[in-house]
Amino acid sequence: MKEGKGFGFLHYGILVSVVLGTIFGYNLFYGDRQLFLPGKTTHGHHQVEMQCSACHVESFESSEPMQQACMNCHGESLDKARDTHPKKKFTDPRNADLLANLDATKCATCHVEHSPEITGEFGVTMPEDFCFYCHQEIGQERESHQDYSFDSCSDAGCHNYHDNRALYEKFLAKHLDEPNLLDNAELRIPNAVDLWLKKNRDKPALQQQDSSSDAVPGATQGIVEDWAQSVHATAQVNCANCHDSNNWVTREGTNVNHNISIDSCVSCHERQVRSFRQGLHGMRLAVGMPPMRVKDARLPMLEDAQHRSLTCATCHDPHKPDLRQAATEACLGCHSDEHSLNYRNSAHARSWELEISGEAAAGTGVSCASCHMPRTKKGKAVFVEHNQSLTLEPNSKMLRPVCLNCHGLEFASAALADRDLINSNFSYSISSSHPSFALVRKRLLEKKARKQKRQQEKN
Ligand code: HEC
Ligand code: HEC
Numbered sequence: 001m002k003e004g005k006g007f008g009f010l011h012y013g014i015l016v017s018v019v020l021g022t023i024f025g026y027n028l029f030y031g032d033r034q035l036f037l038p039g040k041t042t043h044g045h046h047q048v049e050m051q052c053s054a055c056h057v058e059s060f061e062s063s064e065p066m067q068q069a070c071m072n073c074h075g076e077s078l079d080k081a082r083d084t085h086p087k088k089k090f091t092d093p094r095n096a097d098l099l100a101n102l103d104a105t106k107c108a109t110c111h112v113e114h115s116p117e118i119t120g121e122f123g124v125t126m127p128e129d130f131c132f133y134c135h136q137e138i139g140q141e142r143e144s145h146q147d148y149s150f151d152s153c154s155d156a157g158c159h160n161y162h163d164n165r166a167l168y169e170k171f172l173a174k175h176l177d178e179p180n181l182l183d184n185a186e187l188r189i190p191n192a193v194d195l196w197l198k199k200n201r202d203k204p205a206l207q208q209q210d211s212s213s214d215a216v217p218g219a220t221q222g223i224v225e226d227w228a229q230s231v232h233a234t235a236q237v238n239c240a241n242c243h244d245s246n247n248w249v250t251r252e253g254t255n256v257n258h259n260i261s262i263d264s265c266v267s268c269h270e271r272q273v274r275s276f277r278q279g280l281h282g283m284r285l286a287v288g289m290p291p292m293r294v295k296d297a298r299l300p301m302l303e304d305a306q307h308r309s310l311t312c313a314t315c316h317d318p319h320k321p322d323l324r325q326a327a328t329e330a331c332l333g334c335h336s337d338e339h340s341l342n343y344r345n346s347a348h349a350r351s352w353e354l355e356i357s358g359e360a361a362a363g364t365g366v367s368c369a370s371c372h373m374p375r376t377k378k379g380k381a382v383f384v385e386h387n388q389s390l391t392l393e394p395n396s397k398m399l400r401p402v403c404l405n406c407h408g409l410e411f412a413s414a415a416l417a418d419r420d421l422i423n424s425n426f427s428y429s430i431s432s433s434h435p436s437f438a439l440v441r442k443r444l445l446e447k448k449a450r451k452q453k454r455q456q457e458k459n
């Protein structure tokens, strides 16, 4: 019978869907999630791609909760950047018409994922000239911009979409005609230990015989000696402060807790732990995954580092932390791209060697960490920013916290706009001329001429 057949067909259809659905569902939650990725995930996010729920909070359709996921990781730094195009600018009714073509209140309008064929630099999935949608009139409003095309707005560090802290006109005018190298070229020095000692003047440093090493399985005399000479013994941090029996498993143990170092550091170094989790090195821990492994990297890494992973103890030997070792040697224990390997040929590396050998003053050397983990002032404290993505892209974000301590703005801007120079890790010099400054110079001259003219007319 026709009807029966039809029904049978439907029945098979349901059966097939159920079976396929179960296989998909199983894979999505327990099996190979990679199968469901519509395409390659971006450079910035591939390390967390297997944790779909890091972004797809509730479902794969709705983008509202996803917006919150983006803000969880990026909100703080966009706020700090005084985002030039924040959501609130577009909820202002006067700007409502601008959203007709492009919903700028949603991150995913411009940053779609898993679509490498349309993804450009900085994870942007808009055509390069998209600024046109809202700034059509700029050529009429500003004579200086008449001849620019809309795909050149972000060229050579002229404008960013979110972060223009080092690019606005007044700032450029203030830093016009600075020398390439400033007279007092130096960086701040982290001062947590000094602040601690000041507050705890009367507390004597712990000695070998004070150690609580009995409580730690596998303790050796070598470890006790290292510890006794470390900042931690000075600051009265004993073995048991980190080797709390609740979260501690020895490395030889079968049940190694990956978060051991993070868990045991966070009670005293909350700031470093928080910023570490916000950057690429720590982003997996931020979404509840095991620490990042070198073998998952897309960037070139040393062959013999493939087994290593990233926690606090990767750069800091917990028993004798050495900040100088952490600042370059540690990095070069993993990174082996062209830029990283060229560091040793640079004037900066020479300045760092002079600082370490004591021939130059503390603060005058430039290590990998000087640029990627800048020293940041908060009140009286100078601490080390552990989010190594914060100054990375667009790289004009490195100007204020790093380069401008030592170089003039135009020289440093020109250097950061030069890809070959970056690949060489700044190991040769360049002429400092940058298009934004030419523009500002022209405008200032015009302004001066207008003023003179007015003066003449008055006289
Ligand atoms: C870093 C954040 C992030 C992670 C992690 C992530 N996605 Fe996505 N995904 C996105 C964004 C953003 C979009 C685009 C949404 C839009 O267009 O509104 C998207 C879109 C999708 C789409 C729809 C594609 C389309 O063409 O419409 C699917 C399916 C998807 N993701 C699957 C996954 C799966 C499966 C995982 C885990 C294995 C995953 N995603 C992990 C951010 C992420
Ligand atoms: C109208 C398009 C647009 C929207 C909407 C948008 N962005 Fe962007 N975003 C860009 C462009 C363009 C860049 C490239 C760098 C630049 O010009 O600042 C960028 C760069 C970035 C970067 C890397 C560089 C940086 O400045 O930190 C992050 C992170 C980022 N966007 C996050 C977000 C988040 C989170 C949202 C949602 C709150 C969002 N973006 C909404 C256009 C957009």
Ligand code: HEC
Pocket (backbone or CB within 6 Å): 042, 043, 044, 045, 048, 054, 055, 066, 067, 069, 070, 071, 072, 073, 074, 107, 108, 111, 121, 122, 123, 124, 278, 279, 280, 283, 286, 287, 388, 389, 392, 393
């Ligand atoms: C688990 C935290 C996390 C979540 C969730 C997350 N991001 Fe990111 N994102 C990062 C980190 C860390 C980087 C920096 C990677 C680097 O250093 O290259 C990054 C990089 C970016 C970039 C710049 C890409 C580049 O080339 O460096 C953009 C744009 C961006 N994210 C937008 C988004 C948007 C939009 C969402 C929401 C769909 C989102 N992010 C969700 C952590 C996150």
Ligand code: HEC
Pocket (backbone or CB within 6 Å): 084, 085, 089, 095, 098, 099, 102, 104, 130, 131, 132, 133, 134, 135, 153, 154, 159, 160, 161, 164, 168
């Ligand atoms: C969806 C609309 C929209 C898009 C797309 C857009 N802008 Fe804007 N932009 C605005 C609005 C609104 C303002 C605020 C104007 C104001 O406050 O007078 C603004 C302000 C600015 C400012 C001045 C910021 C300040 O605070 O001084 C710059 C520079 C700028 N945009 C550059 C860009 C660039 C470059 C692009 C493309 C990468 C872009 N915009 C894309 C809407 C947009």
Ligand code: HEC
Pocket (backbone or CB within 6 Å): 211, 212, 213, 216, 217, 218, 219, 220, 223, 224, 227, 232, 237, 238, 239, 240, 241, 242, 243, 250, 251, 260, 261, 264, 313, 318, 319
């Ligand atoms: C600042 C926190 C901290 C202090 C203080 C500390 N440890 Fe550790 N210890 C760690 C961490 C983190 C590891 C794991 C290192 C790793 O994963 O590579 C570790 C590892 C160990 C191990 C395993 C073997 C090894 O070398 O990795 C032993 C044994 C040990 N510590 C003993 C001690 C003794 C004894 C003291 C006191 C004299 C002490 N620790 C003080 C954090 C600390």
Ligand code: HEC
Pocket (backbone or CB within 6 Å): 192, 193, 196, 231, 232, 235, 237, 241, 242, 261, 262, 264, 265, 266, 267, 268, 269, 312, 313, 316, 318, 321, 322, 323
């Ligand atoms: C009980 C508190 C406590 C714990 C737990 C602790 N530290 Fe410390 N640590 C301190 C104090 C106090 C100082 C000195 C002041 C400062 O730098 O904050 C210090 C200093 C440091 C320094 C700077 C060394 C220098 O030469 O200036 C590093 C690096 C460090 N700790 C790493 C770690 C790591 C990694 C862990 C976890 C494995 C950890 N600490 C756990 C209290 C602690």
Ligand code: HEC
Pocket (backbone or CB within 6 Å): 190, 191, 192, 262, 265, 266, 269, 272, 273, 274, 276, 281, 310, 311, 312, 313, 314, 315, 316, 323, 324, 326, 327, 328, 330, 369, 370, 373, 375, 382, 383, 384, 385, 386
């Ligand atoms: C990628 C390497 C790296 C990792 C991983 C790392 N650090 Fe650091 N850390 C450094 C470097 C480099 C410095 C010193 C930089 C300088 O002096 O310019 C430093 C400085 C410090 C200091 C002393 C200066 C300050 O900020 O007050 C503390 C404390 C510290 N780190 C704790 C931690 C903790 C806790 C973790 C784990 C969340 C961690 N670090 C992970 C490289 C690292």
Ligand code: HEC
Pocket (backbone or CB within 6 Å): 047, 280, 281, 292, 293, 294, 295, 296, 297, 298, 299, 305, 308, 309, 310, 314, 315, 326, 327, 328, 330, 331, 332, 333, 334, 335, 368, 369, 372, 373, 388, 389, 392
């Ligand atoms: C244990 C190995 C290891 C050590 C040590 C290490 N890194 Fe990394 N680093 C990585 C891995 C893995 C990534 C992610 C690469 C990827 O996903 O392709 C990364 C990413 C980065 C990035 C982001 C690159 C980008 O394009 O988004 C920077 C910058 C960086 N590291 C700088 C440093 C600096 C500076 C140090 C020393 C203070 C350091 N790293 C120490 C393994 C390491």
Ligand code: HEC
Pocket (backbone or CB within 6 Å): 299, 328, 331, 332, 335, 337, 339, 340, 341, 343, 348, 366, 367, 368, 369, 370, 371, 372, 392, 393, 394, 395, 398, 416, 422, 425, 426
């Ligand atoms: C004078 C500042 C400076 C110094 C010193 C420096 N870097 Fe960089 N680094 C940069 C800039 C600028 C970029 C490019 C950011 C961009 O535009 O994408 C970069 C990019 C990177 C990247 C990403 C490379 C890629 O292909 O995506 C890694 C990894 C990195 N640096 C690691 C290191 C390591 C490791 C050292 C020390 C051996 C170091 N850097 C020294 C400024 C510096």
Ligand code: HEC
Pocket (backbone or CB within 6 Å): 181, 185, 186, 187, 346, 347, 348, 351, 363, 364, 365, 366, 370, 371, 398, 399, 402, 403, 404, 405, 406, 407, 412, 415, 416, 421, 426, 427, 428, 429, 430
């Ligand atoms: C602590 C100070 C300091 C910081 C921070 C610093 N530099 Fe330098 N830089 C120097 C010194 C010193 C030299 C050597 C100057 C000389 O020999 O004439 C130098 C040289 C250079 C050179 C020329 C190299 C050569 O071989 O002549 C470039 C390009 C450069 N720096 C770019 C940068 C950029 C871009 C930044 C920020 C990402 C930066 N520097 C951060 C101190 C610094």
